[in-house]
Amino acid sequence: MKQYSVILIGAGMRGTTYTNEMLNAKDKFKVVGVAEPVEIRRNYIKSAHNLSDEMCYNSWEDILSQPKMADFAIISTMDDMHYEPAMKAIELGYNLLLEKPVAPTAKECADIALAAEKKGVKVLVCHVLRYTNFFKKIKNIIMDGTLGNVMSIMHVEAVGNIHQSHSYVRGNWHSEKETSPMLLAKCCHDLDILQWLLDEPCEKIQSFGKLTYFTEANAPKGAPVRCIDGGCPIEDTCPYNCRKLYYDDKENSWFRYSSTRDIVKGDNITDEDVMTALKTTDYGLCVYHANNDVVDHQTVNMQFKSGANVTLTMNAFNQGGRFIRIFGTKGELTAYMESDKIEIYTFDDGKRKEVATTLTEESILGGHGGGDTGLVYELYDYFSGNYNGYCAADINISVKNHLIGFAAEKSRREDTVENIDKFFAEYGFTNN
Template identity: 35%
Template sequence: MSSRLSKSFFRKGSKTKDEPMALPTSTGVQSVVTLAVIGCGQRGKNYSQYSLDFPEQCKVVAIAEPRPATRKQFAQEHQIDQTLVFRTWEELLAASEDTVKAIGKRLADAVLVTVQDHMHLEVTTAFAKQGYHILCEKPMSTSVEGCIEMEEVVRKANIIFGMGHVMRYSPYSQEITEVIRSGSLGELVNAVHVEPVGYYHFAHSYVRGSWGKERDSSFSLMTKCCHDIDLLCHWFGPAKPTRVSSFGSLKHFNKASKPMEARGATRCLDCPMEKKCEYSAKKIYLEPVAHGQTGWPIKPLVDGVPDIENVMEALQTGPYGRCVYECENDVCDNQVVNLEFSNGSTASLTMVAFSSTICERQTRLHFTHGEIVGDMHKFTVTDFRKKTSKTFRPSNLGGHGGGDIGLIRSFVEAVRFGKQQILGTNVEEVMQNHLIVFAAELSRKEGRVVDCRAFEVEARDMVAAANAKT
């Protein structure tokens, strides 16, 4: 394969100089930040919960959601005026444009982009061009070209921009960051970071679900672990990644691994060995809903409130009832990434499907004078010089160890005060850390060590050349 960037990463066919300004009020600071939510699924719901818990901080005033029952339920929960409830994001965008032309005002202060991955670029750039502040769920885009395009549009719009790299914003991660930045353990030399996705979580999302096929979304390192790479880069900063290598494969979730006892069954409800299979859709979805569980991972199966009847129908006819060995999935179920930084430090990331814990990252950070060992619930700091160890148990409220609420809180504050630095990052850094993930996947596919800086230069040159032709 050519040493040049793989075309599969491209769509077919330092901080910004000026801080974005808050929308003007009589005091110069937003009181209650208004939000428009595009995509009212799991991520949109999680972020929007902040407005219900802290109505003095923000309020959801407009939504766009194609599923009728989900749209109705979300609108009722947030008491949204029916004139601001839309089926598609294009309808919301058009209504906003009409409002801007008529009275010179947007429908909201900011937009939460929580649609499917392949839509992030189009939706984010459209609303950024209208001047909305943006919180975009990860990833920025499913292509290198898209990430660079989004960076350019956001910079030109001079807006507040947040990315769904929630790992940075949990109390657990932030307390570890404080220890690193304090220098009390010396210099950070090495990190060993493991993302145990969880056996049924991986089967749900990356085999049967929306992230199972690269052509429909992206490769699993990007869709699952781009915020792990972001966190590692954050911890080692200001040093930058210089070289990356990666290995991985789709080891298990394929036809070759299908048990003989399953015979010709293609759906769990028809399978003779369903009771013995850990990936049984009946065990993962139907039995829990029979006991009153209606949240994740059951909620994504239906539009509206899950019950025995509609979940059964979904398993009989929809993608979540398929045998995990008979799906069209093609993304890695195990992958390792090795990073070298500009100061000589190193890090490794392991993403693996086969674990009992669900996304409870395990991390070992090795310093010149100590170490930190953590599991997202607690971490232990050992100082070699003092010969002491102390365990910390940060608060853990909400999804991703409190990272979801930490991110939306920071984003709302950034919009409120017109200060990008409240988010602790900017679109340029976000884009660069996405490029590290693309470089790692290129390494896996081509079997070579990738120079990170050369990768970015080549990517920008290719995009510039493509733009020059159009």
């Protein structure tokens, strides 16, 4: 069995997740190099994969200035830093595992796809929800005809008020100027899943959405810039009080880790580390003084070639969790991802039944419902040329789904209904 050599460009949470998964498949993958400007992140990868000093680089420019040193590269830098390293890696002949969103602009997404095709390299995009047992089961139900012809889909990305505050108000994805619009940063998953489930062209798209709540205008009178500065009139009752979320809640390892990841790497996070983060990073900001600009609610309406209509709603104001309803000519499906529950109602017998999703430990404990693990394990067959599954999203498929997202953003900003054929043509793609 061939063991693929891998370099990691960007050792944040996503890149570290994939390379940690590769430690459980050492016969298939070996991480041989890392590029990461933050020393503690770089040192973590160095230690975890027994890298020499010579194979640890401060930047993507440094590692990609060397001759090709691995079979493929993982590019998991921040959203606005995908394009240049991806293009350079393709030029050097690397196959890529590319974190989504592919790039922050439609043109850059298209450029990467066209460059990969010209060079003849493979680029797999990290649409990890495809690899979950949950969505694979829904895909199979549609494919086997249980629901008949799909007439409409209602899909909700319920981000969760606390998740929104953590990632899209205080966190890395708070600014579309620095990363991507919310629809690409968060709902890139969902746009891809909807295209994958229906497997037919989207013809028209329209979108509405705004940033309405997490703004200066809604700050309580006298609220300080940082929660820990004291004097906030709603300190005791505010659900977004950073002291309660990050300092007092010792069990929330995700929040404690992500807020201190540039201060300490690993599990030995102290209260002092957390307090330092709240004093010096955006995680300590009041959610109404965070200089964020991404929408906190958005709806996308899509019309597909068969006549099927799809509605995608992203909303911050909920407990959190995706759910989907699919309406077909023979029945309907209702599914909740967080509880891994799928229910079907069939018209011929008028009965409801719950469908097992083959729940595994990875589904319960793994990132994105086990999708992170599933992606890494299918990655091997994809790059080896032995792939016979239906989950992999190569760059051409992914970019088309990204372009649909960019068309939706254009609709939201310009109050238009976008024709997808015309939008694709602007970037050299056909809608098929």
